[in-house]
Amino acid sequence: MSERPSKVRDRGASAPERREPAGRLARAAFPSGLSGPSSGGAVMQALGRIDRGPLLAVAAAIGLYAWLSVLEPDALSYQGFTLTLATTMPLMFVAISQLILVSLGDLDLGNGYSLGLANVVSAIILPKHALIGFGALALIVVAYAGMGALVQWRSLPAIIVTLGASFVWLGLALLVAPSPGGSSPAWLTSLANWNPPLIPLPLLVALVVAVLGTLVVVRLRAGVMLRAAGSNPAAARSFGISIGTVRVLAYTAAGLAIVIGGLLLTGLTQSGDPNASGDFTLMSVAAVILGGAEFRGGRTPVVGAVFGALALTLVSPLLSALSVPSNYQTGAVGVVLVLVIAGRRLLQR
């Protein structure tokens, strides 16, 4: 199993009176096993703690890309890579947003439509009135924080709150943009289509998100609290962690990821469409599951979610290269999902 952080115990035990029960509580909060401190720098330490779960998503993404490259050698070029994977960037952020909630044991069944709202706001309002546009995007983040508060303090199931919210997102998006249209602000277009030296943008974003995200989750207090709260809320609470604060902060971060994803979507598609992004909900769930997260919470495989998103994006171009009719592409995602989980279950036995 994974090496669980000695750091957790150190931080948790910082208050002297908690020193004695801290170890026991840490074990309770992280039942998946603890071992001695790992050596090396922060990144190596973080890498050492990655469990095997995400490996599958990484292998799937690399394997699918290798297969695609055999069929379409152009895919290996800088431009080919950028073109093939550009659409993965919004999904990556939606998957991160989903992952944050899933690691708390919650699930967002409305993030496709909140992404759609961020998309139309940044395509319709932002180009004309930058200030109002950013204000509206900030309100999406605030609304996410509100959902977190509602889930926490009214003890509501997140699935239903986010499901209800999805109606509201869609309605608001339709008010902003009754029909698809708009444009992307120039700065956003150049940002989403930036060609960095050497590394294609989608890969650069994937690596930055994966490394930064993992560091946040493994090293920072917020990440540790997130995992503790998701893994064993009762233990985390007696550990001095306020589950409510964690949940509200987590939903805020999730909302922020959605807004970033929406901005990127606008930058890539150059327009806003309230209905176009509904599929992102299911894709984000698929990416997170591919990445090794579990619905009961407590696991936060950032690398897995990022590469899960990459792998899922690759299904469509790969099937095109194999000249499979586009009708079968969504079905293929379903089959991949089933095979991945079946494979993981077999390995665990």
Add this chain to the structure above:
Amino acid sequence: MSAATSSQYRRRLAWKQPWIWPLVGVVIVLIITIIVSGRSPASNIEAALQQGGIVVMLGLGQMFLITAGNGNVDLSMPGVITLAGFAGIDVAANEHSILLGLLAAIGVGLATGAVNVGLIQGIGIPPIVATLATGLILDSVILSVGASSAVTPKALHSFSVGRFLNVPNVAWVALGMSIIAAVLLHKTIFGRTVVAIGQNRKAAVRSGLKVRSALMACYLISGLCAGVAGLLLSAMTGASIDIGTPFLLVSIAVVVLGGSRIRGGRSNVIGIWVGSILLNVLLTLFYSLHLSSAYQYIAEGVIVVVVLAGAADREGFTQ
């Protein structure tokens, strides 16, 4: 009045029913309808029952799964609705038999339910992911067969939009299915098992209940309900590729609105009716006001969340 008698008195009151607030909502919406249109809301209620009947059938299917708790839910429902519509109408038109069409639609539902059960119980995939994957696969099947659609047989269409005693036929079918569902749930060992699983799965297993086969039956029932609803819906408006899509959210929402406990262990068939009538009289009101569908979505979402937040105190959602 002493505290004890007052609480006994309260227990007898109808407003202790979990669906009372949605019912109040229905009345409010109907009053607004009368004020706005100046006419009797009879036609609105009728329209609400037409679409609401479909929603009730779907809600019944989800209700069994949600009652069983433990994350059981059917996300493949939109796919079943759409494919059952295509298959049912195709078979009914080609074989000139509505019965065969109905069997085809039910067959699609049962087959999907069986696949779901296989994935969940055979491989151990969490229900949300398993039914999500089946739904994605169904989407592909629909896209491949959707191009070749037959014309709805006249008899089937006129049944689906027809009325008996001024109540839409669809609502009668839904009523029949609701009665069967209520009997199954409250009067049979199967039903008690489903409730027991929702309350405490471990305890249900330990006490020797047939947990696995009960769950299997729940997924088959959910597929069956979606199959029947899909055929009737497609007969009403004609089969189309995304006819089922809007119904996933609604099918789960009416179960929650109706006061079934979302984490399982308690269910309410009458509540599903109240919930789906509420959503549909609202829809009809917005339609008659010529408001954009945007406001309708916002109102539906707000209602689901507000009703849920209001109910939370009594429901005890925490596990």
